[in-house]
Amino acid sequence: MTTPRKTRVAVVFGGRSPEHGISCVSAGSLLGALDPDEFEAVPVGITRAGQWVLTGGDAEQLAISERRLPEITAAAGSAVVLPADPTGNGLMVLDPAEGPRALADVDVVFPVLHGAYGEDGTIQGLLEMAGIPYVGANVFASAAAMDKEFTKKLCALDGIPVGPYAVLRNGMTLSEADKERLGLPVFVKPSRAGSSYGITRVTDWAELDAAVATARQIDPKVLVEAAVVGREIECGVLEGEVGGGPEASLLAEVRVVSDHDFYDFEAKYLDDSCEYDIPAGLPEAVTRQIQEYACRAFSAIDCAGLARVDFFVTPELDVYLNEINTMPGFTPTSMFPRMWAATGLEYPKLVSRLIRTALRRGTGLH
Numbered sequence: 592m593t594t595p596r597k598t599r600v601a602v603v604f605g606g607r608s609p610e611h612g613i614s615c616v617s618a619g620s621l622l623g624a625l626d627p628d629e630f631e632a633v634p635v636g637i638t639r640a641g642q643w644v645l646t647g648g649d650a651e652q653l654a655i656s657e658r659r660l661p662e663i664t665a666a667a668g669s670a671v672v673l674p675a676d677p678t679g680n681g682l683m684v685l686d687p688a689e690g691p692r693a694l695a696d697v698d699v700v701f702p703v704l705h706g707a708y709g710e711d712g713t714i715q716g717l718l719e720m721a722g723i724p725y726v727g728a729n730v731f732a733s734a735a736a737m738d739k740e741f742t743k744k745l746c747a748l749d750g751i752p753v754g755p756y757a758v759l760r761n762g763m764t765l766s767e768a769d770k771e772r773l774g775l776p777v778f779v780k781p782s783r784a785g786s787s788y789g790i791t792r793v794t795d796w797a798e799l800d801a802a803v804a805t806a807r808q809i810d811p812k813v814l815v816e817a818a819v820v821g822r823e824i825e826c827g828v829l830e831g832e833v834g835g836g837p838e839a840s841l842l843a844e845v846r847v848v849s850d851h852d853f854y855d856f857e858a859k860y861l862d863d864s865c866e867y868d869i870p871a872g873l874p875e876a877v878t879r880q881i882q883e884y885a886c887r888a889f890s891a892i893d894c895a896g897l898a899r900v901d902f903f904v905t906p907e908l909d910v911y912l913n914e915i916n917t918m919p920g921f922t923p924t925s926m927f928p929r930m931w932a933a934t935g936l937e938y939p940k941l942v943s944r945l946i947r948t949a950l951r952r953g954t955g956l957h
Contacts, residue, residue, distance in 0.1 A: 597628075597629060598950070599696060599697050600630045600631065600633065600698065600700075601633040601682065601700045601701070601723075602622055602634050602635065602648070602701045602703060603635045603636075603702045603704060603714070604635075604636055604637070604663070604702075605618075605637040605638060605662075605663035606637045606639075606704045606706070606709040607637065607640070607641050608707040608709060608710075608784075609788045609789075609809060610705035610706035610784075610785055611662060612655075612660025613920060614703055614704050614705045615660070615661040615663060616654060616660065616661065616920075616922045617921035617925070618634065618636075619648075619649075619650040619654055619661070620922055621701065622634060622650060622653075624938045625942060629943065630943075633645070634646045635671060636663030636668070637663065637704070637709075638664055639662070643671045644667050644669065644671065645668045645684055646668040647667075647668065669684050670684075671685065673717065673723075699724045699726065699950055700718055700723055700724070701942075701949075702726065703918065705785050705920065706788075707784070707810075709918070710785065711734055711737035712729075712730040712731065712732075712733035712734035715727070715729060715733050719954050724949045724953050725949055725954075726946060726948070726949040727895065727896040727897060727917055727918050728892075728898070729893070731892075731893055733917050735892045735893075736892055736898070736915040736916065736917045737783050737785075738782055738783050739780070739783070740782050742914055742915050743756065743912070746887075748891070749887055749888070749891040751888055753911060753912050754819045755773055755816070755817040756816040757769040757772075757773060757815045758812065758814060759803060759814075760812055761812065770796060773815060775796070775818075776792055777818060778791070778792055779793055779802035779803055779805070779814070779815050779816075780814050780816070781806045781809040781814075782810050783810045783812065784810055788809055789806045789810070791805055792818070819905065820905060820906070821904050821905040823845045824845075824873070824903070825843045825899055825926050825927075825930065826839055826840060826882055826899070826900050826901075826902070827897070827926075827927050827930040827931050827934075828840070828888075828897065828899070829897055829948075830894075832944065832948065836890075837894075839883075840930040840931050841930055841933050841934045842869070842873065842878055842882070843867055843868065843869045843871055843926050843929065843933075845865055845926070846867070848866050869930055870933065881904070884902070885898075885900035888900050889915075892915065894917060895952060896945060896949060897919070898917050899915075899926065900912070900915050928941055
């Protein structure tokens with residue numbers, strides 16, 4: 592009896608964005624969740640310089656240790672490249688000792704990349720050109736969700752409430768009229784970044800220029816958002832398995848319980864300073880509204896595969912969209928897998944479902 596070939600999954604992680612380390616942590620967790628009876632993992636790390644290397648995928652090497660994030664370097668393994676031929680579906684290993692050799696066909700890529708050059712449509716376009724199916728949103732949805740300006744515009748057009756904001760393109764400064772409209776405090780953030788990198792809470796307009804400069808170290812386009820006083824609520828969304836509409840998870844509430852001013856990078860990943868409620872303690876009608884908004888936002892940007900949609904809920908129970916993440920974190924503390932586990936879809940089954948969905952969708956227009 593012939594043993595069925597396992598599905599070969601290239602888990603691609605690291606990358607050129609400031610979120611390199613968090614991507615590595617997500618990959619370590621994901622690699623541990625792949626069912627070895629069903630999948631053969633091909634761990635491919637991308638260095639900060641953009642070189643692709645075939646790694647061992649050691650989970651211990653891909654974990655946060657003493658507040659230090661892991662990193663992929665050129666010494667982590669053999670260099671690899673995608674094939675030029677879109678019918679190849681493989682990776683070419685560039686081994687100086689043995690010469691170039693082809694890896695067996697890769698069935699699907701799981702790009703566990705956060706931020707620019709990964710979550711923004713760039714690798715999705717590369718995989719489309721190579722004809723290799725991949726987990727997650729397509730080129731357009733990835734780019735639209737990565738850019739907070741266009742996320743807000745597209746969702747607002749679909750009737751999803753967003754808070755007041757202003758966009759500062761490269762070289763622009765905030766006008767006096769916008770200062771009056773937004774009020775204080777405001778949050779200043781890069782338009783195309785994640786994991787709370789480059790975000791500053793401004794309580795005095797004298798602090799604005801420094802906050803904009805901090806954000807522009809990551810992205811020349813900056814958003815200035817009016818602070819929405821309220822609770823931070825998250826919702827996981829999955830593409831329907833058999834062609835149905837998107838499905839929403841139970842909601843999670845994030846509460847910062849230490850001296851952090853907001854849910855910043857250190858609070859998320861390095862300090863034990865957050866508490867989470869799953870499900871969030873909200874009235875049933877508000878819960879349903881947020882789940883409906885999350886699925887509507889997923890469709891508004893033409894998303895696929897998965898997303899985590901974040902909201903604010905005011906004391907008056909008004910709901911405002913914060914952002915959409917098309918490749919949310921998969922670290923041990925990440926909310927996306929925790930919300931789905933609470934909903935009844937455990938981590939390994941969640942990963943299997945995402946891979947099945949990607950294989951069924953394939954590449955090209957849909």
